[in-house]
Structures are given as C-alpha cells and as structure tokens.
Amino acid sequence: MNKQWIRLAGGVATVALLAVGCSMSPSMTHAMPGSMAGTATSATKAADLRTGLNALLGEHVYLASAATNAALGGRQAEFEAAAAALDANSVDIAKAIGSVYGADAEKAFLPLWRRHIGFFVDYTVGVATKDKSKQGKAVNDLVGYTEDFGAFLSSANPNLPKTVVADLVKTHVLTLKDVVDAQAAGDPVKANKALRTAYSHMHMIADPLAEAIVKQFSSKYAAQ
Amino acid sequence: MIRSVPMLAALFLAGSFSATAALGADSDVAIKTFQFKPTPIEVKAGTRVTWANADDITHTVTSGTPENRDGQFNTPLPGKGTTFSFTFSRAGTYTYFCDRHQSMRGEIRVK
Ligand SMILES: [Cu+2]
Numbered sequence: 001m002n003k004q005w006i007r008l009a010g011g012v013a014t015v016a017l018l019a020v021g022c023s024m025s026p027s028m029t030h031a032m033p034g035s036m037a038g039t040a041t042s043a044t045k046a047a048d049l050r051t052g053l054n055a056l057l058g059e060h061v062y063l064a065s066a067a068t069n070a071a072l073g074g075r076q077a078e079f080e081a082a083a084a085a086l087d088a089n090s091v092d093i094a095k096a097i098g099s100v101y102g103a104d105a106e107k108a109f110l111p112l113w114r115r116h117i118g119f120f121v122d123y124t125v126g127v128a129t130k131d132k133s134k135q136g137k138a139v140n141d142l143v144g145y146t147e148d149f150g151a152f153l154s155s156a157n158p159n160l161p162k163t164v165v166a167d168l169v170k171t172h173v174l175t176l177k178d179v180v181d182a183q184a185a186g187d188p189v190k191a192n193k194a195l196r197t198a199y200s201h202m203h204m205i206a207d208p209l210a211e212a213i214v215k216q217f218s219s220k221y222a223a224q
Numbered sequence: 225m226i227r228s229v230p231m232l233a234a235l236f237l238a239g240s241f242s243a244t245a246a247l248g249a250d251s252d253v254a255i256k257t258f259q260f261k262p263t264p265i266e267v268k269a270g271t272r273v274t275w276a277n278a279d280d281i282t283h284t285v286t287s288g289t290p291e292n293r294d295g296q297f298n299t300p301l302p303g304k305g306t307t308f309s310f311t312f313s314r315a316g317t318y319t320y321f322c323d324r325h326q327s328m329r330g331e332i333r334v335k
Contacts, residue, residue: 101257108258111327148325151281155257162280 046221050210056093057202063089064117064176065195068124069183090114100213101156112152116145116173123177127184142173159212168205175201250274253330255283255301260320260330267312269334274309277301284323285310298323 063086070079090113098106119141126134150166175198182191214221249271254261256278267273275285285308287296296318299308312318312334322328 104259104261105257108328112258112325148281151279152258155279 044221046210046214049213049221050207052096053206053210054203056089056096057206058199059089060086060093061172061176061195061198061202064120065179065183065191065198068120068180069191071124072128072180072183086117087114090117097156100217105156109152112148116142116149116169119145120176120180124180124184127180139173139177142177143170146170146173153209157212157216159215160209164208165205168208171201172198172205252276254278255285255322255328258283258322258325258328260322260328263329264331264333266333266335269313269315270311271334272309272311273332274307275301276305276307278304280304282324283328285320286323287318287320289319289329290321290323290326 063082067079067082067086070076070082090110093113094106094110097109119138122141123135123138126132126136126138146166146169147162149169150160150162150164153160153165154162175194178194179191179198182188182194249268251265251267251271251273253263253265253273253275255275258279260275265273277283280303282300282302284298284300286293286298288294297308297310297320301308312332315334318332318334320330320332
C-alpha cells in the first residue's frame with residue numbers, strides 16, 4: 001500500500017461515515033424550492049422550483065467531481081471538505097423533495113440518494129486501485145440504482161415515468177463516470193470537458209422534474 | 225359455515241400464512257414511495273396483516289432488522305400490485321424491513 005492510497009482509503013472511510021449518519025447542515029435556503037420569497041417581480045413559484053432544482057443538481061455534479069479529484073490526487077483535507085459539502089448538498093436535495101412531498105418522503109429519499117454516492121465512491125476506489133472487478137460491480141450497482149431512483153420518483157409523481165427517469169439518471173451516472181475516468185487518467189483537459197457535459201446534463205433531470213411537480217400540484221405552483 | 229375450516233387452520237397454524245379471511249381483523253400496510261405506511265401499527269393477536277406494494281420496483285417484507293433477522297418471513301414483492309400476508313398470533317412487538325432498501329423499516333405491535 002502506498003502512502004497515497006492510505007490517504008485515499010482514509011477519505012473513503014470519511015465518505016462512508018458521511019453516508020450513514022450526518023447531521024443537518026446549515027441549509028441553503030436560497031436554493032430551496034418552496035421556501036423562497038418572490039423577491040423579483042418576474043419570480044413565480046414554478047420558476048423558483050426549476051431554478052432551485054437546477055442549482056442543487058448542478059452543485060451535486062460539481063462537488064462530486066471535486067471530491068473524486070481530491071481523492072484520486074490523495075489530497076485528504078480537500079477531499080474531506082468536498083465530501084462534506086457534497087453531503088450537505090444531498091441533505092438539501094432531500095429537503096427539496098420534502099418541501100414538495102413531505103417529511104416522510106424526505107426521510108425515504110435521503111438514504112436512496114446517498115446510496116448512489118456510495119457506489120461512486122466504490123467506483124473511484126476501484127479506479128484508484130486499478131481493481132477492474134470493483135469497478136464493474138460499482139457500475140452494475142449504479143445502473144441497478146437508476147431503476148430504484150426511477151421507481152421512487154414515479155411513485156411520488158405519476159407524471160414521471162420510471163423508465164424515463166431511470167434513463168436520465170443512467171446518463172448522469174455515465175457522464176460522471178467519464179469525469180472520474182479522465183481524472184484518474186491524469187487528463188485535466190478531458191476531465192473538465194467531461195465535467196461540463198455532466199453538469200449541463202443535470203438540467204435534463206431538473207427541468208422535467210420541476211415540470212412534473214408543477215403539473216402535479218398545479219394550483220400550488222400557479223403563476224401569481 | 226364455509227369459513228370455519230380456514231378459521232380453524234388459522235387458529236392452529238398460528239403465525240403462518242393465511243390464504244383467506246383470517247381469524248380476527250385484517251390490517252393493511254401500504255408500501256409506497258419507499259415507505260411502509262402506516263407504521264407502527266397496533267393490532268390484536270390473530271390479525272392478518274397484508275402488505276401491498278404500490279411501487280414499480282421490488283421491495284421485500286423481511287422480519288427483524290438488517291442487523292438481527294429473525295427468519296419469520298422474508299418475502300419479495302416484485303412490483304406494483306404484489307402483496308404478502310402474515311397472521312400475527314402472539315402478542316409482542318415485531319419489526320420488519322425491506323432487504324433491498326434497508327432504511328425502510330416498519331413495526332407491528334400485537335396486543
Ligand atoms: Cu424496498
């Protein structure tokens with residue numbers, strides 16, 4: 001075991017800890033749908049929801065990439081900070097779900113969401129250690145996870161077909177995998193190009209999600 | 225009475241699956257959006273509890289906790305509309321969970 005791997009392994013343990021039990025972070029209320037005052041005259045609840053979800057999901061990709069890059073580079077303190085911020089973002093995404101579907105849904109969503117981050121940690125460790133079978137298992141787990149995620153959202157909202165959501169999340173998984181692969185290959189140009197792709201793909205999830213929620217609760221989100 | 229045979233069966237095969245209307249009341253638990261609802265529930269001994277999966281994914285109804293499985297039941301419900309029933313014949317507190325999504329937990333309090 002080289003020094004770098006020991007440091008990476010320590011970081012992975014930190015993520016594992018974050019994934020099982022985490023206190024609430026100071027919430028980023030500015031990004032929270034349903035909790036914002038209509039300050040701008042053009043603001044509507046529906047627009048707030050859409051921009052809020054886009055901000056949260058874009059942030060998810062950016063912070064995940066920051067965490068994997070630091071982990072692969074063996075930069076422990078940077079990794080821990082990115083992982084903590086990533087988990088705070090997960091809590092906020094769950095809160096956004098909770099603001100629409102209630103506290104119980106929020107509680108059910110958070111472990112489901114954290115799970116895919118755990119699988120990504122597995123993948124990153126697999127790449128760092130050149131362990132093909134670990135990588136393969138993580139990719140399988142991630143692809144299987146997309147079905148669960150699709151089932152959750154389609155159960156919460158009949159306007160979101162399971163297979164459509166699953167396919168969108170699958171693309172998320174694959175675009176983020178491209179980032180990790182390029183980071184691991186030491187190709188920052190490719191990594192940052194892939195990061196742009198992964199980041200912009202999140203609109204493909206956030207926009208239809210917001211649209212489906214507005215459709216489901218049309219009176220709540222009616223333009224005011 | 226036609227029901228008497230299954231009723232007797234339910235009496236003597238206490239704690240087993242029951243295919244028809246069981247002794248005592250029935251109680252339902254929905255599995256929806258990755259949650260068991262309602263939980264906890266309080267039922268009388270002899271109540272048949274039926275779980276119905278409303279999600280388009282496999283959940284399981286597994287007795288105990290992930291850390292401490294008691295082996296009483298462990299049934300996959302492979303998708304929307306699938307159900308599982310179990311008759312609780314003895315008083316006690318019974319926990320259960322979904323083996324595929326282990327943060328999904330539930331509890332039955334049998335009086
Ligand atoms: Cu489940």
